[in-house]
Amino acid sequence: MTAEQEFDFIRDSLDHCVKCTICETACPVAAVTPLFPGPKYEGPQAERLRGAGPSVDASLDYCSSCGICTLACPQGVHVAEINSRARAVMKQQHGIPIRDQLIARPPLQGKLGTPVAPLANFVLSNRLARLVAEKTVGIHRNAPVPKFAGRTFRSWARRHPAPATAGTRRVAYFHGCSTNYFEPGLGEKAVAVLAHNGCRVVLPRQECCGLPLQSNGIFDSARSYVRRLVAGLAPYARQGYTIVATSTSCGLMLKREAREILGVEDDDLRVVSSQTYDICEFLADLDLAGELKTDFQPVPLTVTYHAPCQQQGHNIGKPALDLLGLIPELTVIELDRACCGIAGTYGLKREKYDIAMQVGSGLFGDIRAAEPDLAVCDSETCRWQITHGTGRTSVHPVEVMYRAYGLS
């Protein structure tokens, strides 16, 4: 199948729509605002009326790209993908705000912010500075922007190379931008957990996967970002390395969004895609095969677990639940909420912030009610949003495993 045909294959999935409305009942955005007419309307319905002419349905911009509609569709319509592509056309025609250009480029932020982290963090937490940022570029003053770590994961990794003798499972770790610039500790723990399970972890050269660009409708740049990334990962995949990701949304970019939304189709992507695993998926598969180390120490804590929308897009269920369930004395409360609202960069935007917070309000309420020691969640932007919405510390599942393995 050529890229063009694959592209059409995704769009043509609108033919499967029987109008059943299940996507609309699942849509977290339509649930809180009438400004978004819903995924069925914007997706398979409106797509039939979109010609080659100008984009006429600005309401499409309220879609957060969470992908729950595609997940929910019992007929196989790629609702979110159709919407993302239509929105990209719209944004190309209407012009992409400087704000979206900025927040869509984490490596740029990282490279600028990391060396001057204290200053950058001060600015980001300064009310006046944030008010100015809201007025000038449209990033909401209260939105949960991450803090720069002041060091990068890659600099740590250079100082801590894997011993040549370590492990027989060959894993290439795809850490993503956020781990590198904002949460290097997560990367350190992920490497340790993988190594503990007999993985020999290598760190391919890598840059941004282009997901924020894609979700902001900047497809051309997103395509070149993801092509560059897979070109770096493909040699490892061809040598039989499993590519393991801790950023569940960036992993999903490699698995299917690059192909289904951006229309990228090449051998590099194909081989990388088929060998990319979310870290919990990878570890849970080891567990299914009876090969996961289960020498867990008791962790007498109560945690909530929220599977973010992008994690659900992997269509693998919630492997983190199975993994956390192996840890003695750990009480895990599964939260049945679709989305925290942030949806990558959506909730940062001045005009979307309130919607995002309303989307997340159910989740926040559940977490507050559960009074957990930690709120566990696979996706970085969701963790920041959860902390913003609840005041609770939020961690990735492997951070809990790291602790249970006694690796600290």
Place this chain on the structure above:
Amino acid sequence: MEEGRNQNVRLGGVAATGAAVECEVLVVGGGSTGVGVARDAAMRGFSTVLVERGDLATGTTGRFHGLLHSGGRYCVKDPQAARECIAENVVLRRIAADCIEDTGGLFVTTPIDDPDYADRFVAGCQATGIPVEEIPVAEALRREPRLNPRISRALVVPDATADAWKTVWTCARSAMEYGAKILPYHEVIAVTKDGDQVTGVIARGQDGAEVQIRAQVTVNASGAWAGRIAAMADCKVQISPGKGIMIATNHRLVQTVVNRCVMPADGDILVPIRTVSVIGTTDITVDDPDDWAITRTEINQMLESGENLVPGFTSSRAMRVWGGVRPLFQDHAPAESRDVTRAHAVLDHRARDGVGGFLTITGGKFCTFRLMAQDAVDAAGKVLGVTRPCRTADEPLPDSQERRFYQLSSRLAEREQTLLDEQLICECELVRRGRLEDEAARRPAPSLDDLRRAVRLGMGPCQGGFCMYRATGILHQTKHLSGAEADRALLAFLEERWKGYYPLLHGDQLRQAWLDNWIFQGVLDVQHLPLADQPRQQETATGQAT
């Protein structure tokens, strides 16, 4: 601009008075030709009445694929028809822009086509005045990425698509604004004569009441049914009804009209019209324009034709199949239907049959309807002894004054403005509640199928599954339908829809049909609607598969 601003015009209702109606020009037939004649005659100041046995545009006009010919299709085989097409193509773009989408057309040589025809085609276009430009195959594929990549030639002509219903309704509205009376659901049961002079007709209304319409000249514009009307006046008109079937896909696969560059043949055209693509068509001579069937073989033939133009066509969602009968006129015994000229003729029956005050306008095609009307009214003027100039080539139809072509996205753009303010009744075709209610208010007893044609209610993928309960409930609540009428209307619509898709049910459309069944039979239990009699079998099977 969107249609639906017809609020000032109400239809029908004359029969109820029981009074005789007098006019100068009486038109029999409410297709594009008949309505065109009525508008032309009214614009020339003749008092005009039109009778139609069903709703407007429910015969051949409402049952074609929507192509506004450039004439390219006929440029080699039937140059006269081609010249008429291109001339009228230009006129209609000027006067009916709102009903036309300027899609452009491509003639492509596919792997199964005679490679030499393209040169004859170019010569034919040049000879008949059709603008034609050859473009590289790669450019054609860039414009239409789904097109068969193995095409060898690609020629651009000014084909377009036209919404036949919208055109007819807008013409009718204009005719009424000029004083014409338009009487749908008035079936001619007799042509009245005084000696060898036709004096009008007796028509039966929906309620069974008969109305006498007296006219100085009667114009038979009943298309494929013209022989039947003529016979009522003891005149002979030989029509060779040519059946063509068409299949609509769930969404547009091409944005340009795509023709096979061959002599006219079955399955030679794929037309993007409104939200769908239509593959057409066959051409089989039938005996009776009201009695014929669609066969599985024809359906498969059309789907395979689609596959030849657009690989993957057969796996896309086929939504609905229907057929129409072309009114091909010939003076001699019928030959193969494709060999009959597509040009039109005005027959003055005084000369042919010794019957005065009676004209038949026949042959032709949708895109020449205005010219046909002009010729017919010219002839009527002669009969009346009055010469008044035709103005239909210059005066735009209502809503077309600004000469902006219809855009596929117009309803989406319109809906965007009313997202919070108005209910959306048909979600597939974005029919607003106001549009439905306005249209219902213009009709004495609206059937859901009439509303479907008028506002595209239930024309989309779910084929009424989601909007028909809504429409029934609204029409009952607003007292346009009594309880019994509502129950019957809903069941009649469900029967009608079923007939349009059961012959090709598979894949996605089958899943849709099952969900619709669940809604109507499972959830609503329409089988046990108390006020409907057993659903009546359709008396006429026009265009329905059997």
Place this chain on the structure above:
Amino acid sequence: MNGPPGARYPDVIVLGAGLSGLVAAIRLAEAGLRVVTVAKGYGSMRLSPATIDILGYRPDPVDSPAQALPGFAAAHPEHPYALIGPDTLADSVQWLKEHVGTYAYVGDPGENMLLPTAIGVPRPSAVAPETMAGGDVRRAGPLLIAGLGVLKDFHPSIAAENLQAATTAYGRAVQARPVMLHPSANGPADVNSLGLARQFEDGAFRSAVAAELRAAVRGEETIGLPAVLGMDQARSVWTELQQAVGRPVFEIPTAVPPSVPGMRLARALQDRLRRAGGRFVFGAQAVGPELRNGKLAGVRIRSAARVTPRMCRWVVLATGGLGAGGIEVDLSGAVSEHSLGLPVHAPGPGETGFLPGYLSDHPMDTAGLRVDHTLRPVGPDGEPVYPNAYAAGAVIGGARPWREKSGDGISLSTGYLAADAILKEAG
């Protein structure tokens, strides 16, 4: 016996998250088995009015499904009910009532209620949410059918007129009259049933509705409202509304999806399964059996990026019928089942699947799997295709669920029975 030493494969993979799949999965999980439910999307229960219709027409109206079933089964040996004894059916109904949490159900297979539809047809259902049961026209007094102006999927005028006509024809005329409510003048004009259900959970909105109803209701009327009275708090919304109006209130399922009662039931059952330790995999599709030495060892599941064999001891196939895509018909007319590649009993290519009349009995209606007495799909020889694969719900052929009003009863009882069969084997 199942995979390499130490492997922790689930015991059962249930394919499909509709009524039958959820019932089977909950029973199995509550019995201590490890169950994974794999579904292409959210289940079709969200489209269902959530009544449990067991048998309404055969085609004459059925007063008591329990009494009618033996005769019906004998007359229709290919029907799934021919495999379901009356006891199993009654047990499964009882089981459901005990597993829906606060979303209480009433009724039993002993008699059909006649509950109004949104177009006013009294429809036979044996078991229904308690919020709907008050509409049973066999017992109802005069009715006030109330719609909401913003809701296009419920029209009280046509419902009331038909209801009155239908009950008159049945010999027990029920007076019914319509009223349209407009409690939120400034909100959006177009709100679907789910949106209204959310609004009904707001006390101020409820008060506004109650005030309009108090003004409209006369004498001893019972009030029928569209089934939008709350989502998670449906029971308290319903109770409070009745108190506020001072008259009994019942719900009528809306005409087209989404169905609020269906969503309530789906949520209740999914929560139940989660609490029993069941796992869901949504957005994934079974694309074929995973065979080891000719035996069914698992299911091939397509998720993002790849197809993976997922191993298990038993498979429950609850993927639905022609509507859900559990059974598919292609252009040639060939009918097939893709999740496990099982043989389907249906009209073949070239045979007549559909007749010209919409309400005819179409040969294709009954397309589906044939199963043995423990619900294992069988081949043409009548023998189970796999000893460890079971079917439940609409994927089993032989019924005309919308005509018979039998779909929920079939799904519930076959889901229940499939779990039974596996539990017996699991010991």
